[in-house]
Amino acid sequence: MNVISESPLTILIVEDEQAIRRFVRTALESEGCRVCEADTVQYGLREAGTRKPDLVILDLGLPDGDGVDFIRDLRAWSSMPVLVLSARIEEYDKVAALDAGADDYLVKPFGVAELLARVRAVCRRSARGPDGAAQIIFGELTIDLENRWVFRAEQPVHLTPIEFRLLATLATRPGKVLTHRQLLREVWGPAYAERSHYLRIYMGHLRQKLEADPARPQYLLTETGVGYRFCPS
Amino acid sequence: MNDDRRPDPDQLLNRIKEDEALAQRGKLKIFFGASAGVGKTYAMLLAARQLHEQGVEIVVGIVETHGRAETAVLLKGLEILPLKEVPYRNRMLREFDLDGALARRPALILVDELAHSNAPGCRHPKRWQDVEELLDAGIDVLTTINVQHLESLNDVVGGITGIRVWETVADRVFDQADEVVLVDLPPDELLQRLKEGKIYLPDQAERAIEHFFRKGNLIALRELALRRTADRVDDQMQSYQRQAGGVPSLREALLVCVGPGFGNDALVRAASRLASKLDCEWHALYVETPALQRLPDARRQAILTTLKLAQDFGAHTATLGAASIAPAIVEYARKHGLIRLVVGRSRHRRWRWFQPRSCVEQLARLAPELDLLALARDESPQRTLNSAAEVKDEARWVQSSLGQSYGATLLICLGTALAATPLSPYLDQANIVMLFLLAVVGVAVRYGRGPAVLAAVVNVALFNFLFVSPYFAFALHDLQSILTFIVMLIVGLVVGQLTARFRYQAQIARAREERARYLYEMSRELSGALVAEQVIEISERCMEASFPVKAQLLLPDDHDRLQAPPVRPGAGKPKVDLAIAQWCFDRHTPAGLGTDTLPAASLLYLPLKAPMRTRGVLAVAPEQRRLLLIPEQRRLLDTFAALMAIALERVHFAIVARDTLVKMEAERQRNSLLAALSHDLRTPITALIGLAETLALELTAEQSPHHESLNAIHQQAVRMALLADNLLDMARLQVGGVRLRKDWQSLEELVGSATRMLEQPLRNHPLRLALDPYLPLIHCDAVLIERVLVNLLENAAKYTPPDTVIGVTAFIDADRLNVEVWDEGPGLPTGREQRLFEKFTRGHAESAAPGIGLGLAICRAIIEAHGGQIQAANRAVGGASFTFTLPLETPPPLETEEIPESS
Secondary structure (H helix, E strand, O other): OOOHHHOOOEEEEEOOOHHHHHHHHHHHHHOOOEEEEEOOHHHHHHHHHHHOOOEEEEEOEEOOEEHHHHHHHHHOOOOOOEEEEEOOOOHHHHHHHHHHOOOEEEEOOOOHHHHHHHHHHHHHHHHHOOOOOOEEEEOOEEEEOOOOEEEEOOEEOOOOHHHHHHHHHHHOOOOOEEEHHHHHHHHOOHHHOOOHHHHHHHHHHHHHHHOOOOOOOOOEEEEOOOEEEEOOO | OOHHHOOOHHHHHHHHHHHHHHHHOOOEEEEEEOOOOOOHHHHHHHHHHHHHHOOOOEEEEEOOOOOOHHHHHHHOOOEEOOOEEEEEOOEEEEEOOHHHHHHHOOOEEEEOOOOOEOOOOOOOOEHHHHHHHHHHOOOEEEEEEEHHHEHHHHHHHHHHHOOOOOOOEOHHHHHHOOEEEEEOOOHHHHHHHHHOOOOOOOOOOHHHHHHHOOHHHHHHHHHHHHHHHHHHHHHHHHHHHHHOOOOOOOOOOEEEEEOOOOOHHHHHHHHHHHHHHHOOOEEEEEEEOHHHHOOOHHHHHHHHHHHHHHHHOOOEEEEEEOOOHHHHHHHHHHHOOOOEEEEEEEOOOOOOOOOOOOHHHHHHHHOOOOEEEEEEEOOOOOOOOOHHHHHHHHHHHHHHHHHHHHHHHHHHHHHHHHHHHHHOOOOOHHHHHHHHHHHHHHHHHHHOHHHHHHHHHHHHHHHHHHHOOOOOOOOOOOHHHHHHHHHHHHHHHHHHHHHHHHHHHHHHHHHHHHHHHHHHHHHHHHHOOOOHHHHHHHHHHHHHHHOOEEEEEEOEOOOOOEOOOOOOOOOOOOOOOHHHHHHHHHHOOOEEOOOOOOOOOOOEEEEEEOOOOEEEEEEEEEOOHHHHHOHHHHHHHHHHHHHHHHHHHHHHHHHHHHHHHHHHHHHHHHHHHHHHHHHHHHHHHHHHHHHHHHHHHHHHHHOOOOHHHHHHHHHHHHHHHHHHHHHHHHHHHHOOOOOOOOEEEOHHHHHHHHHHHOOOHHHHOOEEEEEOOOOOOEEEOHHHHHHHHHHHHHHHHHOOOOOOOEEEEEEEEOOEEEEEEEEOOOOOOOOOOOHHHHHHHOOOOOOOOHHHHHHHHHHHHHHHHOOOEEEEEEOOOOOEEEEEEEEOOOOOOOOOOOOOOOO
16 A cells, blocks of 8 residues: 555544454554544544544444534534445435545445555545646546646547536546535536536536547446546546 | 517417317317208218318218208218117107217217207207317317307397297307308309208298298398308407407407396397407396395396306306496496496387486486497397296285285274374374374385385375364365375385385395305314315305205215215205216316206206315205306305315315325335344444455465355355345335435436446456437436346346347337347246246245346336336347336426537
8 A cells, every 4th residue: 555655544433333343444454554443423523633533434324423414523623534434225325425525435345455445545635635737637538727628639629618617527536426416516506406417418428528438438437326436547 | 669569478378378278179160051051061071071081080970961862972981970869758869979979089070950959868958068078078070050040140030030940059159169161052042952952941831931041031141141250250360460469459348237128138149249249258237226126036037047148148247236227337337347338228218207317328427438339129028938927926926015015004004093093182183194104104114115105095094084174084175185195105105215225235235244154154164174074064064054055065086986975864965966976077067957067957066176176076956946047146156165175175185295294204214224224234244244355365365274265255245245235125115105316317327337337247248338329318216227227237147158248228219218138148038038027026036046036126116116117038139138118208408508619
């Protein structure tokens, strides 16, 4: 885990199930992280305040409260990344957690490899901070944020202003899931937060213009029922 | 710039609504002729044949060929609806079969002779009402009519030809017809045809026919028919101009004043003609004064019938109670913005010199701004069939009132004289006169004008006879007693008049107060009703307290069939005809007694129309038929019905709201239970998988022999996780009432994410996606539809050998989206394709193969919850195919982005 291992990362696990805490701790420690644990919302918030961890791994179903409330409380004073573990069947909970400010989610049951990959991605994003790069390059595509140009294999691709804004919103946060609501608010404005059909239509246009096979996209990925994710590799 | 010519949006909206209503209605085409024999039926059949050849589905409902071969030939090859036999006085009458036609439901039906009167026992008294029902059912109708059968021209034609026909059609039907074709034949040719015997005539006296078919008559009839058609065309022209943004029509409304005299029907007809010529709405008004209230019943009945006639012609009718006629008319006219008054004018000069100013003059004086049209009125009382009864009725009325009040008057007069006699020595003569005067006043107050006059005469006579010398003899020679007589007479008349007026006003006020109280009481009681049974009980009780009627409320069941009311002991409820009630409910139109539909029924059926829909039917059995003919009473009944309807609707929505609340609570509980189950099942599995993996990492490093066992633990845990997922999903779907989180989704996206989820299982299979690039968005639950795709693709990957092609094809078929997931594998076991699904619908979900078992059952549950279908089949070219359909809906509008010039 080369990105994390530059200096030991502190990771807080808020999870009421001891067996899960144990294997997550084992997996993370084997990668050289410092791990602290909490089993309730209250205790978790206190630990987050005192230990200032680099990442919080949060279970949504806790005995003394909802994980979404934890995120809201945390976001009131900190922007530390949060990775949510969800065992609920409803997508709604994941969306609520992401809308409240969570960075990513994992559905139980999950494997160790998957967990570590997500932890890596989230930490990498937060370590890099807001990216000031004027150009994003992936595959044969280049996005010039400053001049609002997009090139595909050196050929300019014509995008409408909204298509460009949608692409830029996703591409500046690679790997992060953006919910429908977040995208609609950012690209179209708050009045459009419930008009998800706009998103489907424009996402379709973007894939037609940028993806090799729009039906099996490589970069603009769908998180069904939740939102979209830009995957640069 | 042309703001004043811009069409009013409300008007446009109204016209659109009218157009919509018309679009669903059938089209009516009338073949219109001046008289019998011009060839209407022939023309109608020709038109029908033409349509028939174009492939229109045509049925002949009833056509009278009258044995003419040339007409009968045209009937060949057309489907003819059998006639219905109606028994009538030991005979069988053959009539048009309305129910047969409605059941047959052709696109177009021929119904000859629109003005025909049906045999008693048919649903409607008139054939044109049958036609209305056909049109309402969306069936187009071709029909024929002669000019003399138009209601408003009926008396004109009668005047010309001397033959009055009784079968008439309301002008409204003619005016609202979609097309009118004038069938015209010059009179000479018609006469020629008559001579050749080509015209069928009903059994009429030879002389009458000769009289009718005179050339002068035929020319006049032809002119009438042409003119009526021209009026219609003119209306169309005007309406077209309005539509094209022309001048909006001025609402020149008309008011016709119906008086107590004879000849009102002609007046109403004339006003109707005038109104249709002016294309304006019109009102018919009857003012009932105290004097008119004392008219015999038969006469009042005649007036009400006239008002009913006006209503049939399309007038708004009203009956006002007032002390005098002219002011009431003027007030009504001003209130309703009616600028033109039509009144009847007597043909004969009044012979009474003291006759007060006529109504026309009074109106002219009171309202100089109104236009007055005084039409001559035929006042010869039409002694029709009813006249004998009328005379008897009148006589009886006079007798009874005379008998009682005049007898009492005589008694009072004699009593006064008896009381005054012993006092005469002590009283001045003037004071004795006062006593007699008091008696006259008393009589006038109690019995009105007539008896007061009698009292004055008798009292003067008694006074003269008993108290003026010479005693016990009449001496009317001196001025004194003449003056006494005159004073008594005047006092009696004035007091009688005033009393009558006050009494009448009081009566009206009391009636109004009573009406308001009944309504108030019922609405108060209804506002407290919580269930439909209470509404029924309160409504029936209040109705019976307010009117001399028996009432019965009928409510529909879930399939909109009215339910027979429960038999309540001792309630003495009227016998309800459910068939009529159902008709009334289905058509939202009153039926039965006093209406146009089955007027022979013993009850009146009123639909309970609420804002959302009709909620039931109110059946009313009046003790007197007359009650239903009085417009005020009918309006009051309608108001009661509206109140009941609203109460029923409120109760209905209260129940709906309660059910929704219960459903929501049930759903909430179910969801929290499933969420808890899901959490409790997944958490240990997660721990199991996670621990197995971490352990495996360490053991691999140590090259441990237990490595294999650990892998097995891991695989079994993963399989258990999948099983738990399927079980939970199945539970969620099968509990029923699963709430779909529907949103607008793109199928391409769902297929994309499903294939990405199955990257691992599908890595050995070439994938062929054939999605129509112009697929519209579909309204569905994305997670669930993705689940269907995943299950189907996973099955295809699992049950076909590696390198087998798997494909997804999607296309639009009519109003459905079809999605096929296919493979080129070995296919499904033949003959068992559908049983894959059948098996699961029976609920035997516990299959030995968990993958396919639950997977397909879940797919089916999801697709059916979306209103679609799923099927399995073997492909002709080999391999299995699973196809599901989803209904298409219209996506919400999209604001298109303004695309700037490319730079």
